Amino acid sequence: MRLIDTHTHIYGEEFDLDRGEVFERAHEAGVEAFIFPAIDSQTNQAQFALTRQRHDCYSLIGLHPTSVNDNPHWREELAEVERLLANCNGGGCDAPVGSAERPVERFYGVGEVGLDLYWSSDFRAEQEECFRRQVELAIDYNLPLVVHTRSAWAEMLAILEEYKGKARGILHAFGESADTYERIAQLGGFLVGIGGVSTYKKSPLLESIPQIPLSAMVVETDSPYLSPVPFRGKRNEPKNLVYICEQIALLKGCSPEEVAEVTTNNARQLFGLN
């Protein structure tokens, strides 16, 4: 199997002690590329450094919705996202790769961005403003979005419907019903990111995955979070993509190899990987 982990945070400190082994296990399992979603200024440096070290790692840039909550500096952080995108993807920046002006060669998408009203809804207006601006950046730079949504699917979809036909990307950590998937399909241009939640006993995905075509899916671990069964509750890592492919295959009545092949092609095409 050849796999792409379309959403992993292995640049995080949870992997500082054994990151090399985590990459080795991933390669043994067939994972050949790793997409790193950004969180905020606290995690960007580690993310960019790992991206520069390895040719199989690809960075996104964005400000996570929960990083807007209680953050008096979120507008400055958003301005930094814009500046980095202009420098790395806009052309005309002569700064060497690795400098503060140009930390990576280029970004492969805008993410993770979105709405998260799970912890608090006090910052809904700020999160919406931040999300809209980043949707517009993705459109301007012709980049895919990676959208994080928690306790806010209706609100998030209402915003993306305003940009129908223009925005494209992945709705990451999809765990919703077939009805919600239908609304996503109507948007056009958006895939759903399927992860460990698909292996949980009470997940709505057990009923919705059979209704979702493989051509609309990518696979992701969201490591270190959301480990699939039989590792639920433990630190997640990219090699566990295999368990997610097996679960999708079981639910759709096809082979894990077919799931891997189609979803890997979907990811390559969306992010423009060779």
Ligand SMILES: [Zn+2]
């Ligand atoms: Zn994430």
